[in-house]
Amino acid sequence: MSSEIKIIEEFSGETVSVAISGEIDIYTAPTLKEKLYALADNKKDMLIDCNDLGYIDSTGLGIFVGALKKTKLHGKSIKLVNLKDNIRKLFIITGLDKLFLID
Amino acid sequence: MDVLKDKIELILPAKAEYVSVARLAVSGIASRMGMDIETIEDIKVAVSEVCSRLVDETIGTVPDYKAVFEVCPQSLSITIFSDNKKAEHVFGDVEDELVIPIIEALMDHTELTPSNGAIITMTKAIEGIRRDGE
Numbered sequence: 559m560s561s562e563i564k565i566i567e568e569f570s571g572e573t574v575s576v577a578i579s580g581e582i583d584i585y586t587a588p589t590l591k592e593k594l595y596a597l598a599d600n601k602k603d604m605l606i607d608c609n610d611l612g613y614i615d616s617t618g619l620g621i622f623v624g625a626l627k628k629t630k631l632h633g634k635s636i637k638l639v640n641l642k643d644n645i646r647k648l649f650i651i652t653g654l655d656k657l658f659l660i661d
Numbered sequence: 662m663d664v665l666k667d668k669i670e671l672i673l674p675a676k677a678e679y680v681s682v683a684r685l686a687v688s689g690i691a692s693r694m695g696m697d698i699e700t701i702e703d704i705k706v707a708v709s710e711v712c713s714r715l716v717d718e719t720i721g722t723v724p725d726y727k728a729v730f731e732v733c734p735q736s737l738s739i740t741i742f743s744d745n746k747k748a749e750h751v752f753g754d755v756e757d758e759l760v761i762p763i764i765e766a767l768m769d770h771t772e773l774t775p776s777n778g779a780i781i782t783m784t785k786a787i788e789g790i791r792r793d794g795e
Binding site: 616 | 712717763
């Protein structure tokens with residue numbers, strides 16, 4: 559099945575870098591949610607690299623929003639980098655591009 | 662109304678692991694029609710959003726659901742059926758309320774609970790067809 563996800567995190571000072579590869583849909587979302595929420599509780603800024611993220615839908619967007627709420631509770635932020643055009647488009651459609659730092 | 666050229670039906674178990682199969686199927690059909698990558702991505706997300714709602718345990722379990730793909734010269738229409746469920750049941754209590762706005766933004770025409778007993782019919786028009794037939 560092509561619908562797989564891999565999440566690799568790396569801690570460096572006040573930032574945790576998270577590289578997500580694969581597809582985020584309703585099947586892979588629970589894995590992402592568990593990992594991302596746990597990382598958000600580390601009270602560090604989060605840098606999410608989406609270079610190898612091929613697909614996301616509202617299930618995944620909801621998890622990003624949940625993680626952002628958690629990081630903001632600790633006064634931290636989430637920055638998304640290397641978004642593919644189709645994924646960036648979804649952030650714009652939903653207005654989430656105004657909530658997240660996107661590079 | 663566009664002229665129907667080909668009709669493809671896909672019945673999937675209402676399980677999360679098969680939503681990607683719906684995406685693969687519509688991706689293949691849209692690609693066969695000559696649609697460009699961006700258009701195909703739009704359609705994949707729209708189809709996946711509906712399927713995700715149907716496999717979501719919080720809206721009740723159904724054994725399976727059916728996606729009907731209608732290939733026309735000027736458009737691709739996708740209609741989703743599930744055990745006489747109506748759109749308001751499937752989308753009515755979506756917490757984040759992102760689903761319908763996403764579908765409507767990505768597709769050219771969306772009809773909730775159309776008269777044929779389906780949940781939704783979504784249509785993407787020919788703009789995304791590659792003109793040079795490459």
